[in-house]
Amino acid sequence: MAAALDQPVAILGSGVAGLITAHTLIEDGFRNVTILTKDKSPGGVWAEERVYPGLTINNVYGEYRFSSLAMPPPKNSSIGRLSGQDMSSYMRTFAETFLKGHIQYAVEVKNVRRPKSDEDGDGKTGWLVDVESLVSGKTESLYFSRIVMCTGGCHVPFIPDSLSPLTAHDIGFKGRVFHSSQFRSELDLLQSNGQDVTSLGHVVIVGGGKSAQDIASYLASKGTRVTVVFEKADAVLASPIPLPGFIRRSRFLSILAGHEHLDTRLERFLHTTKLGAKITHFIWNTITRISYHTLRIHKNSPLRNAHSLFWDIRTNDEGIMRPGSFHDLVNKGKIEVIAPARAKSLGDDGISVVLEDGRFLLADTLVLATGYISSWNIFDKETSEELGFDRQSLSAAGPDSRWRWDYTTLAKPPAAHSSSQTGQGGFTLIYRGMVPAKNILNHDFAINGAVFTTNNGYSLEVMSHWISSYFLRDPHLQLPKTVEEALESSKRNAAWMQQRHPGASSWINPSYSSNLAFWPWPQAMDDLLRDMGLKTGRSGGNWLTWPFKVIKIEEISTLREERLSRR
Template sequence: MAVPSDPPVDLVVVGAGWHGLAVAKTYTEVSPTANVLILDTAQSIGGVWAKERLYPGLKTNNLVGSYEFGDFPMTPERFGLTPGQHIPGAVVHQYLNAFADEFGLTSKLRFQTRVETAELQDNGDWVLNLSSVSSSLSSSSSSPTSTPSVLRTKKLVVATGLTSEPYMPEFPGRSSFNGRLLHSINLKERSKDIEASREVVVLGANKSAWDTCFSAATAGAHVTMVIRPGGGGPSWVWPVTFTPFHLSIQRLATTRFCSLFDPCIWAQEGNDNRIFNWTRWMLHKTWLGQKLVGIFWGWLGSIICKANAYDTHPELAKLKPWSSTFWMGNSLGVHNYDSNWFDLVRKGRISVQIADVSFLSEKSVHLSNDQVLDADTFVCCTGWKTTPPIKFLPESIVPDLGIPCMIPAGQQQKESDLQSIHARVLQEAPMLRRGPVRTLHPSAAAVPAPVPIPNARVNNDHDKPNIQSKDHWVQARQARSRSSYQLYRFLVPSDPRFLHHRNIAFIGTHLAINAVTVAQAQALWITAFFTSPSPSLSLSRLDPARVDYDTLLHNEYCRLRHPHAGGGAGDRCPDLCFDGLMYTDLLIHDLGLNVLRKGRWWKDLFCRYQPADYCGLTREWMEKAL
């Protein structure tokens, strides 16, 4: 083992996005004398909002006031914003720089630094091997440019999130393709190439795909969006506001009344209010209640279908989501464009194909429905690798960390345990038994049937999966252990060794509509876990068996609640939509703090929870716990 070349530190945070900054700020507030270091491979602060990743037209789905830290408001006057505005990417980057300056984090940042390996020591410390990396985003992973250095730390927080390393498919014929081939991570540095193109093919139907289509089409190109029939289908793209009450999807998802219609199984753990819990029981465990839940989600779906007028044009019909809003995850988007995206479809500037990419040739993209698309530029909006970009050593600890990996046969969960967990989820959330019903556009009938998708029912003949055996869910659960996170409270390994040392956490390994609120709560929970003064997080209260059970239970719920078949990512990570507020409640309840923060019952029930509602949360906890 190499000898550390840098002085030892108390905490290393890997990642300088929202979550990394949140945990660094919270930890230093609680432990002001601690030596904290923040490492990031990027050239600048922000993670996905780093300056070098801000492609033209990038804006938040959130409006002003809902995308900020509670202790540091994004005041419109200071940042040149107007109320009700979607926040430009450049302003988010500016805000995060100002946040780092305000709370003394700037001096703790070290950019263009990669953590190659993290080796666990006998005393619980970590020894990190670091390397400097190039500044180019043109490849999926930057290569080292200098001699590696070694750093020792007592505690490690991995805050690289889910969007640090792009996933780029391999296509037959790629070497013969003469057009421009890029991933959505390269949209900033390749924006001029896209603007100069005449024919652009975009693979994917998530928000970055919609942004790419809009940018290319408004620059004069003809764009073809290719949607894989075996994927989750087109994203739900919501109007900024809807109904005479000017509601928004973010407002609904962060209002406690609307969260009652989500069958979240940890809701009662995070809220001791008997009225809330009785109402949840009535809605999700009675025939009448389930009918009301169905009406709520059906109402939401009807709003968006009417607003986007899918049935008024043959190409728009291909963009109609394939399953109910009940199952949607954070692949959803908001129509935050300067002009009507759907008008570009009506005018023929954007076309839609539902097919797989078969192969590439010199100037074309060949699809599985026998269509051949001319392509000056081929943009893959194909998502990200979920595995942390750090090699953990010794390799024997990797299965115990709760990160995506291959699980040795002897360490997989017993079938009886899986059956018990699965049954408990369905007992608590009976509506998850059905799984999403997928209704594909008729044009997909010409496409060869994809691999069957677990937990999906379909409304067309060509896409019917085989009848699943009684053990299918067990197989899916075992497969999930290889491809998804398994963390207690979605934050820390459940293995007793790491519960004892309290030396590692993973923050931001989820998707959430209320992203910043979740980041604040997670940062404080991790800080309390590391510093150990909270009675509810003390070693005497964290029973390893209960921790392991809750970890399996909550992650199995996520898999069933937002499955791939419904457009969710629950098979890879927690995908928190209307259950995001209740997850925040769960963490705050663990800390012994009040989850109902509005001061009046009617405000707690009907008013939206914003980051400002959690202003002073760290100080509140310190006064109670320290």
């Protein structure tokens, strides 16, 4: 194992997952760890060059930090959330503190493949990563014994062909067209030309998610006319006063959400009995009503055309009502909302956007907040097939009778929402959301950042320890003994995700959907701690208080020492 610790390890991506994974591997003794990123600074979506004014984190303060570095409070405490600048600063400080000399910036990964016998490496072991320098244009192939893919799900924009900048150019559209991920660069361009955002004219934003709302709020606050068009808005979580920690930062919501297995009597009561189901749905419906009331979303508002807090995973945690927020500006008439509606194409007149119902919207600028496609597009066909990155439909996961959860809370699912966006249908079979099931026995490839949770800091740190144990072949780490066993477990999880979140596979991209542990992330992390033979339920409490004990990042600050003692 000592020799293995000297072998080169690549981390693809310098976002939150990449930074904590690199740190954990280095702490565990891996001496040759390199992060490869096309960005100019660390942080991924929070990289300095990507952060735009008005961008706020969609989490409660403290949910996006690591145990090894304290997080300063928000600079603007009035909004109750960290800004994009706050997050960028934290990620930069983390990288400078723990990862100096381990990050190669401005290099784009073009391909990942197994080496052939005449290339670097030993036969078919290890990996070759083809990279291109974005500074010099030079290309080279780098050899690594192990890879952790941390490219995330917000890396490659999804741009509908009918609304793309190329189509706009071809038909003579007179305004600007760009994806929401390019908003910062567009602002920089305006500033360099001596202009401000009012020069964008009437801005039409396509999409109802967090980025659409943040961009709309920023533009409207600067006096720009803004119209937002969407089919369904994200669900919202809000309250008249900040939710106390024993509600928002405990296991309370996770228990009400339900998990693939129900470990306690309380969970079994809530999800498998009629009375429990009534209580569960009553609480979720009450939270929704309180959220709408807090944000003053009236009954006829198009913002009521939103996803479900219980059934869906698209949720914005708004906290309290804030002056200048998206909902505040909509209520004041400073942001126009058209929903449910779908933008179909650009008009032949060169000045409009055509909706699916035939309506025309005059637009000087079109912002596409249309989401992202998978970032797992860096493999040739042979490598992709070897790893098992093909999407599996539910039918491929086996007969329904084999994997069916008779939870009373799941008895009446909503109709699956169709989407024209990013999904390909089905799920990729990734064991525990971290290792391609077909590659489970090789211990040389892992993924961090593809498990969808509401507490990224805690979850990504636990997963980084699981990955390190996997690479180290820790004897106490519980793993499938065969590829078939890993595939079976992954198919079962795919069936669970399909039943728990109907239709999610039709729109969500695989690079952050290998496991959907949105609200029940504490149970999912306990599963991983159990795999490593470590203590679960770390927030403590007795039979009455345990659902309300605040979960703190400090609970996992000793995972390395605990794993080392087991080893």
